[in-house]
Amino acid sequence: MYAAVTLFLFMCLTATTHADHHQPCHSPNMTGTMSVMNLKGEAKGYGAFTYDSMGKKLRFISNESFATNSSVDVDLLMLFDEGLFYEIDSKNQSCEKKQLQCTLNPLDIPDDAKFHATVQPGNPSIEGEGLKVNMWTGSMPEVKGGYSMFVTMGCLPMTSFYFFESTSFVISNMDIELEIKDPDLLVVPSFCVGQALVETPEGTINSFLNEFM
Template sequence: MFSVQLLLVLFAFAHSSTTLEPQKCTSPSTLQGKETSFDYERRFEREALWVYDADREAVAWYETVDLNSTRAAYHDIWLWKERAWFRFNIRTRQCTRRELTLPFAILKVPSNAQFIASRYLGSSAAEGENLLVNVWVAQDEDVWSKYNSERVFTDADCLPVYVAKFRPTSVERSTFFNLTRTISRPDLFVPPEECAQ
C-alpha cells in the first residue's frame, strides 16, 4: 500500500513539474542572425541580416524592404547611447538621422508578459530534431506606438524565435533564425561616411 501511495505522489510531482510556468528570461547580450518581417495590412516585407548588442545598446539591420511593391535596400543602425537612428539607403547613398527617444529595450521576456504555452518546434520523429519554445503575450511600446505583442523564445537559451506586434491598424510578424552569440559583422554598428555630413 505504501509503495502505491509513493508512486502516486511521485507521479503527481512529475506531472506538476512538467506543467510549471517557465521563468521569464533574458537573451544573450550579443546576437547575430537573419530576420524576416511582414505586415500584410501595410504591404510591408523585410529580409535582413540582424545584429544586436546589449552592452553597446545597439541594433542594426542590413535589409531589403518591400513596401507597397516598391523594393529598397537599407542599412538601419539604432544607437541608443547616442540617441541616434541612422537609415542609409544603399542605392541612393542618402542617409537620414532621427533621434531615439525611448530607452533601450534589452531583448527579453517583458516583465508584464503572461505565459501562454510551451511548444516543440520541429519533428519528434528523431531525437534532437525539435526545440522547446515558450509563448508569451505582453503590452509594449516602440518608437511608433504602444502595442500588444506575442513573443516566442527558446526555453534553453532565451533566443528570440518569433515576435508579433498587434497595432490598431496592422500586425507585424518577425521571425528570427540562424542566430549566433558572436557578432562577425561589428561594422554594421558604424554609420556610413554619408551619415556624418
C-alpha cells in the same frame, strides 16, 4: 497566413500553463537573417542583421542581396539605449538621424515582459524534430500595441508577433550565429557623424517596425 498564425498562437496559449517565477533573459551577440512580414503574408523586409547585446545596437540591411517584390529597401542602425536611429544610404553617402519614440527592440525581451508558457512545436519524441521555446508577452502603450515573443532556452529570439490597431507583423530570425562578424556595421558611418537630428512630425511615432508600415 493569418489563419495559420492565429491557430499557432491559440495552440500556444492553450497548451501550457503560466509560471510567474520566470524572469526575462537577454539575447547574446548575434549575426543572422531577419524577415519582417505582415499578417497578410506580404514580405516587408528581408535581410541580414548584426546585433550587439551589451550596447543594444542593431544593424539591419534589407534587400541588399535578398530582394523581394514587396519588401522595403532599408539600411537601419538602431541605437536603442540612446533612443536614436540612422537611416543610411551608403550608395549616396547620406543618412538621416532620427529619435526613437518607441524603443521596440525585436531581438530582446523587454524587462517588463510576462512569461506565458513553455511550448515545444514539432515532435519531442523524435530527435531533431522538436524545439523547446519560451513565450513572452507584453504591451506597447506608446504605439497602442502588444507582442508575443518565442525565444529558445538559450535566449535566441526565433519568432515575434507584434499587434497594432492598424496592422500586425511577424518577425522571424534565421541562420543565427553567436558572434558579431563585422563590428564596423555597428559604428555610425563617418558621413553620418555630426548629422543634425531630423524633426519628428507631430503624431509620428518612430520605431523599428514603423519603417515597414
